[in-house]
Amino acid sequence: MIAATRRRLGAGEAGLTLIELLVASAMGVVLMGGVVTLMIGAVRSQPKLSQKNTNVQTVRFVLERMTRELRTGIAVKEAKPSTVSFETYVRSSTCGAGTARPDSSPSIKCQVRYTCEAGACKRTETSPGVLTGGTAVTIVKGLGSGTNFTYCAAEPCAATAEPSYVKVNLVIPSPGGGTDATTISDGASLRNATLAN
Numbered sequence: 662m663i664a665a666t667r668r669r670l671g672a673g674e675a676g677l678t679l680i681e682l683l684v685a686s687a688m689g690v691v692l693m694g695g696v697v698t699l700m701i702g703a704v705r706s707q708p709k710l711s712q713k714n715t716n717v718q719t720v721r722f723v724l725e726r727m728t729r730e731l732r733t734g735i736a737v738k739e740a741k742p743s744t745v746s747f748e749t750y751v752r753s754s755t756c757g758a759g760t761a762r763p764d765s766s767p768s769i770k771c772q773v774r775y776t777c778e779a780g781a782c783k784r785t786e787t788s789p790g791v792l793t794g795g796t797a798v799t800i801v802k803g804l805g806s807g808t809n810f811t812y813c814a815a816e817p818c819a820a821t822a823e824p825s826y827v828k829v830n831l832v833i834p835s836p837g838g839g840t841d842a843t844t845i846s847d848g849a850s851l852r853n854a855t856l857a858n
Contacts, residue, residue: 712836716803717843720831723782723801724847730773731827734851738772739792740812745827746774747851748789757786757795777808782831805834805842825851 677685730749739746750768754760762768772792774785781802787795811828828848835841 709836713833713843716833716836717845719801720804720833720845724829724831724845726800727775727829728847728849731849732852733768734773734825734827734849735770735853737812737814737825737827737851738790739774740810740814740827742809742811743778744774744776745810745812745829746772746792747827749773749851750853751786753786756788759786775810777804777810777831780804782808801831803834805832807832807842807844811848825854827851 730751731747734747734749737745737747748770751771751773752762752768753771754762756769756771770789772787772789774787774792774795776783776785776797781799781804783797784800785795785797787793808831809829811830813826813828826848827850828846830844830846833843833845835843
């Protein structure tokens with residue numbers, strides 16, 4: 662009985678033919694070629710993705726700083742697509758000094774101007790009401806065209822239902838020079854504007 666079972670099971674097994682083996686090998690090579698192509702594409706795009714991630718993090722930090730200063734603002738003195746200048750409270754010993762005050766000391770009123778043109782945003786701090794001069798400090802570089810400020814002074818602003826609203830759009834170009842630029846937007850209303858009146 663065991664011999665008959667062995668003959669019955671072994672009778673249909675002839676193994677692989679040479680053609681079946683060649684077809685299976687060719688399919689394996691095509692499959693491995695596809696996998697290698699995907700891996701090479703992922704490895705090549707990784708530096709661009711890392712650079713874009715770094716740029717987005719930097720711009721988000723700068724945008725948070727801008728909106729924080731805008732929120733403590735008193736009055737917008739100048740608003741253009743490339744420049745916004747406003748009075749706000751800063752934690753410096755004097756306007757433009759850059760030396761931080763102790764936590765126990767109150768903030769002082771200064772004129773802060775952000776200018777975003779030629780691919781960079783600069784911050785200038787001067788005495789209240791002074792719209793020119795001061796030392797411009799570059800806070801972010803490598804921005805694309807379309808970076809701008811929008812100011813709405815109506816009471817209340819139609820777009821936001823808030824008075825004295827400043828919107829900031831910062832455009833990050835594609836690291837590879839492509840057309841997939843990223844726009845990061847935020848804005849703030851001047852919370853101290855009513856205190857100044």
